[in-house]
Amino acid sequence: MVSQAARAGDSAKKGAANRKVKLSVRNLTIRYGDVVALNNANLDIYENEVMGVIGPANSGKTSFLNAINRMSDMRSNMTVEGEITFNGVNIRDWRNVYALRSRIGVVFPLPVGLPMTIYDNVTLSPRLRGITDKRVLDETVERCLTRAALWDEVKDRLNHLGSMLSGGQQQRLTIARALSQDPDLLMLDEFSIAVDPVTTMRIEDVLKELKSQMTIILVTNLVQQANRLADRTSFFLNGEHVETGETEALFEGRTQDQRTRDYIEGRFG
Amino acid sequence: MSDITAATTAEAAGDRLDKNWMIDKGLQALMFICGFSAIIFVLGIFIFVFKEGAEFVAHKMDFAEFFFSPKWRPTSLSNPTYGILALIAGTAAITALSMAICLPFSLGAAVFIGEFAKGKTREYLKILIELLAAIPSVVWGFIGLAIMNPFIIKTFDVPIGLNVLNSSLILALMAAPIVTSLAEDALKAVPDAYREAAEALGATRWQMIYKVIIPAAKNGLLSAALLGVGRAFGETMAVLMASGHSINMPTSMFDSVRALTATIAAELGETPVGSDHYQALFAIGIFLFIITFVINLAADLIVRGVRKG
Ligand SMILES: Nc1ncnc2c1ncn2[C@@H]1O[C@H](COP(=O)(O)OP(=O)(O)O)[C@@H](O)[C@H]1O
Ligand SMILES: [Mg+2]
Numbered sequence: 362m363v364s365q366a367a368r369a370g371d372s373a374k375k376g377a378a379n380r381k382v383k384l385s386v387r388n389l390t391i392r393y394g395d396v397v398a399l400n401n402a403n404l405d406i407y408e409n410e411v412m413g414v415i416g417p418a419n420s421g422k423t424s425f426l427n428a429i430n431r432m433s434d435m436r437s438n439m440t441v442e443g444e445i446t447f448n449g450v451n452i453r454d455w456r457n458v459y460a461l462r463s464r465i466g467v468v469f470p471l472p473v474g475l476p477m478t479i480y481d482n483v484t485l486s487p488r489l490r491g492i493t494d495k496r497v498l499d500e501t502v503e504r505c506l507t508r509a510a511l512w513d514e515v516k517d518r519l520n521h522l523g524s525m526l527s528g529g530q531q532q533r534l535t536i537a538r539a540l541s542q543d544p545d546l547l548m549l550d551e552f553s554i555a556v557d558p559v560t561t562m563r564i565e566d567v568l569k570e571l572k573s574q575m576t577i578i579l580v581t582n583l584v585q586q587a588n589r590l591a592d593r594t595s596f597f598l599n600g601e602h603v604e605t606g607e608t609e610a611l612f613e614g615r616t617q618d619q620r621t622r623d624y625i626e627g628r629f630g
Numbered sequence: 631m632s633d634i635t636a637a638t639t640a641e642a643a644g645d646r647l648d649k650n651w652m653i654d655k656g657l658q659a660l661m662f663i664c665g666f667s668a669i670i671f672v673l674g675i676f677i678f679v680f681k682e683g684a685e686f687v688a689h690k691m692d693f694a695e696f697f698f699s700p701k702w703r704p705t706s707l708s709n710p711t712y713g714i715l716a717l718i719a720g721t722a723a724i725t726a727l728s729m730a731i732c733l734p735f736s737l738g739a740a741v742f743i744g745e746f747a748k749g750k751t752r753e754y755l756k757i758l759i760e761l762l763a764a765i766p767s768v769v770w771g772f773i774g775l776a777i778m779n780p781f782i783i784k785t786f787d788v789p790i791g792l793n794v795l796n797s798s799l800i801l802a803l804m805a806a807p808i809v810t811s812l813a814e815d816a817l818k819a820v821p822d823a824y825r826e827a828a829e830a831l832g833a834t835r836w837q838m839i840y841k842v843i844i845p846a847a848k849n850g851l852l853s854a855a856l857l858g859v860g861r862a863f864g865e866t867m868a869v870l871m872a873s874g875h876s877i878n879m880p881t882s883m884f885d886s887v888r889a890l891t892a893t894i895a896a897e898l899g900e901t902p903v904g905s906d907h908y909q910a911l912f913a914i915g916i917f918l919f920i921i922t923f924v925i926n927l928a929a930d931l932i933v934r935g936v937r938k939g
Contacts, residue, residue, distance in 0.1 A: 485831060485842075489831065489837050
């Protein structure tokens with residue numbers, strides 16, 4: 362409760378007017394063949410805020426994230442209409458999609474420790490961008506693993522396989538790997554689905570720390586997680602962006618749409 | 631609680647009359663017989679080859695001569711010698727060159743089919759490759775004789791086109807289908823999550839393939855390569871026809887050579903059963919058997935390594 366009060370004060374200080382828009386979404390429609398995964402969504406995400414995205418399965422949350430970093434380019438059946446503007450530039454106008462993706466960190470629902478050493482997992486992104494200086498890479502590994510709250514557990518076995526870590530550790534490894542990109546935007550897709558509660562809490566603490574340095578989109582299947590972490594929260598339902606509002610307001614029942622309230626209060630299939 | 635127990639006991643008592651149960655048992659017995667007879671056959675061949683070659687190996691064979699002399703003169707009346715070094719060199723040269731051609735090509739094909747080709751293209755390519763695997767080896771040998779031979783003579787201006795190069799090209803084409811399809815299986819076994827993770831990190835297609843997918847599939851790829859080696863090594867008819875079949879320590883890829891397998895195929899029919907020559911051919915058979923066994927075992931162990939890790 363204390364933290365909520367602090368957060369409310371925080372956002373009041375910022376003031377709605379001078380918030381900088383990090384990501385703006387206009388008339389976004391995503392289809393798989395004829396199936397509409399997201400229909401005409403409009404929302405803005407501000408710099409250094411945590412935007413929670415909640416909603417039942419198949420609401421279009423994952424599709425939304427995939428449209429943002431243009432993972433849709435690789436999927437032949439996925440079409441994206443409308444405009445997504447990231448850092449003031451339409452993502453379609455990004456000179457190369459790989460540069461766009463390297464600005465955006467992604468954490469998947471199931472931890473993906475790539476089958477290489479822990480060290481190589483964390484340095485993959487810098488190495489892809491051509492960094493070979495061992496000192497820089499060493500420094501990146503320590504910094505990112507520390508920020509992901511994993512350094513102490515793995516610092517003595519950086520040359521062990523990343524895919525051999527426990528689920529919770531792999532998820533933190535994934536976060537460290539995402540941080541190695543120095544992303545402006547971090548997108549997490551139901552990161553706690555395969556992670557124990559203690560690790561979930563540790564990762565939540567990590568996210569609170571990261572918030573001051575980057576914008577975070579937190580898709581979550583746990584509404585209380587959105588309540589704990591998100592400044593604002595969006596509710597998606599069956600491919601519809603129902604509403605976006607201050608998390609506190611939504612959780613106090615001040616929703617624009619009855620369905621949001623029902624979902625948050627758990628009266629929903 | 632007791633009701634459930636009673637019902638279960640009743641079923642248990644009646645199960646022997648159940649039709650499904652009988653079919654199941656019948657099929658199990660059939661599978662057992664099939665599996666068992668396969669083992670018997672392999673063991674039978676093994677024992678036969680060893681029995682025929684054993685006397686030569688144990689009593690008549692001079693190990694140093696056998697492995698280190700390039701003089702294979704089994705039909706000499708005055709002084710027959712049984713040195714297989716030239717045959718080993720022939721087989722090794724053909725196998726090595728054919729793999730040097732086949733492996734990069736097959737890996738490229740597998741990557742293209744597995745990672746780039748989509749829908750119809752992919753299906754057609756797979757069918758084409760399987761078709762390639764179905765061509766009998768004698769047809770390949772014929773291609774070596776009738777097409778590659780004059781082609782090599784003309785292109786490289788050499789006196790004879792039946793040589794290491796010719797048989798290596800033929801063998802590369804013969805091994806390519808299995809290596810490609812096994813390599814593609816290995817690539818397909820890499821979870822999509824790895825691809826997505828690499829993409830999300832900003833990796834390009836190529837970076838994803840050589841930094842993530844190929845390392846992740848390396849055991850499967852290695853075992854595909856080993857099975858390709860086994861295929862090239864054990865091939866007989868095509869090599870017999872395309873290699874020139876003359877005993878030579880090869881110094882260039884335009885030299886005619888003779889392979890271990892081709893030697894057995896060409897000579898076994900013309901030797902009196904039980905003669906030294908006959909037994910020496912079986913000794914070569916034992917040698918081939920052991921090497922093939924080692925190659926397959928290695929491939930198998932490598933794949934097992936994949937499953938564990
Ligand atoms: N690769 C795909 N191919 C076809 N349909 C898909 C694909 N991915 C998602 N969908 C469909 O799009 C809709 C939204 O899915 P998704 O974005 O995964 O929702 P969420 O993440 O909220 O569960 C669902 O109806 C789902 O069946
Ligand atoms: Mg999802």
